[in-house]
Amino acid sequence: MELDFFWIGAGLTAMGYFIGSGLKTSRSPKMGFLGMSGDQTLMKTEDLAIFLPMSKEEIEELFVQYPSAPRIVVNGTTYVNWEVFSDWLSKTDTYRP
Known part of the structure; x- marks a missing residue:
């Protein structure tokens, strides 16, 4: 027993x-979203205005002008990975800090 x-x-x-x-x-x-390593924090596109010197309208216009911008749409809400988006943004001619 x-x-x-x-x-x-x-x-x-x-x-x-x-x-x-x-x-x-x-x-x-160790591997994050879609097999990418590093910080995989997603934020809503309206929160980008906090980190970028752009208004919410300018950010929305940016996504309309560049449909290939890295983003994820879930149930109608658009999210971006900050690392991937900032790398992409630094390579485009639209924004220079």
Whole structure:
């Protein structure tokens, strides 16, 4: 009877260890969105006006003028990856800080 409780305890301990390891790696994956490494923080396009000296209308106009600009549309809301977008923006002729 005591041996049964030992195996139940050992199984619960192992299960807790593997679940904890999985949660740690899911919060900090080595590869991010679409296989890109680095910081993969997405922000709404209206939040770009905080980081860029452009108005919200100018940012919307930028996406209309450049349909190939890196962005993700989910349920009608447009998101951008800040690293990818800033790299793209520095390579275009529209914006120079």
